[in-house]
Amino acid sequence: MMFRMFVVNILFLTNIYSYELPFSTLGNSIIDANGAVVRMRCVNWPGSMETLMPEGLQHNSIDNIVLIIKQMNMTCVRLTYxxxxxxxxxxxxxxxxxRLNLTFALQGFMNNNPSLINSTVSNIFNTVLDTLGKYNILVLLDNxxxxxxxxxxxxxxxxxxGDRYFDVEQWIDGLKFMANKTIDRPYVIAMSLRNELRGVRQNQPHWYHNVVRAILEAISFVNPRLLIVISGLNYDxxxxxxxxxxxxxxxxISIQKKIVYEAHWYSWSYYGLLSDCNHIKDTI
Incomplete structure (x- = not known):
């Protein structure tokens, strides 16, 4: 099979529902159900820190944060967990x-999201997802x-x-847990397997084994309509x-057109300040 790198083009869209869900891939593009090329403008919303929920809720309500994202002309959120x-x-x-002794954050949360103070951290993710959907914003869930x-x-x-905190079975179960949140939320269009694999243990045989296992046993098993975003090695x-x-x-074959590869590039990625992400594409 000829390999192509799938890239999400970043352009402004006024309404995500000009696209017909679900999405798949064709060549180097993501396309909608009618074959139209999908272009998105995405922002990262971190939710993977010690509080176990999306950041910023001590400073503003979920609705207001999502409205700010909307006002920035973003059409997609990469929500980490x-x-x-x-x-x-x-x-x-x-x-x-x-438990984290975050006294000021606790007070801020009660001021800005008072009805959610006794909600579970899992339900906070549900509420964030529902609010993003309410404002027509697509979502990529990122482990x-x-x-x-x-x-x-x-x-x-x-x-x-195999690293100290990276247990394979817990990871598979966690992907299934989050994939179940996407079943009745069609605007959640994709899930990533893992952000920036790295470290002294990294190797290609285990990469292939665990990537394929997570696709077959977790994400596509729970929700076959999702795009599956795959990170490479060495911080992607x-x-x-x-x-x-x-x-x-x-x-x-049914999964092949759901595969999306992601590559990361930063100013400190040893490519030089004048380089761009095409350097990564050229090495593939």
């Missing part, structure tokens, strides 16, 4: 902030880490399967190895 939230889903907001913390380093225990700077063996060759 940790596997910890899927394993502590019954923890309430009050309990989560209290950022296993142990809730800031990402990333080579030695944080979150980098690769290296996807060169899929030129010789694309994941599409290892999954059923």
């Amino acid at each position: 940790s596997i910890d939230v899927t394993r502590s889903s019954d923890l309430t907001v009050y309990q989560s902030l209290s 950022h880490v296993s142990k809730a913390m800031w990402c990333c380093s080579d030695f944080d225990g979150n980098g690769f399967w 700077l290296n996807l060169s190895f899929i030129r010789s063996l694309p994941v599409q060759n290892l999954v059923p």
Whole structure:
């Protein structure tokens, strides 16, 4: 099979419902159900830190935050989460902030989102997803880490399967847990398997094994309409190895057009300040 890198083009859209869901891939594009090329403008909303919920709710209401995103002309949110939230889903907001001694954050949350203070952290994700859908914003759910913390380093225990906090079975269960949230929310168009795999344990055989397992046993098993976003190695700077063996060759035909590869580029990625992300594409 000829390999192509799938890239989300970043352009402004006035209304996501000009597209027909669900999405799939064709060549190097994401397309809608009618074959139209999908273009999105996306923003990252972190939800993978120690509080086990999306950030900023001590400063503003969920509705207001989503309205700000809308006013910025964004049409898509990459909402990150940790596997910890899927394993502590019954923890309430009050309990989560209290255990961390976040007194000011607790007061701010009660001021800005008072009706949710006794909601579970899992339900906070539900409410955020529902609010994004209400304002016609597409969502990519991103598994950022296993142990809730800031990402990333080579030695944080979150980098690769088998690391201190990166248990394979817990990860699979966590993906299933979050995938179930997408079933009745068609505007959640994609899930990523894991952000920025890295560290001394990283290797290609385990990468292929666990990527394919997560696709077949978790995401596509729970919700086959989802796009599946796959990160490479070395902080997602290296996807060169899929030129010789694309994941599409290892999954059923029905899933092949749901595969999206992501590559990351930063000013500190050793490509030079004048370079751009085409450097990554050229190595694939």
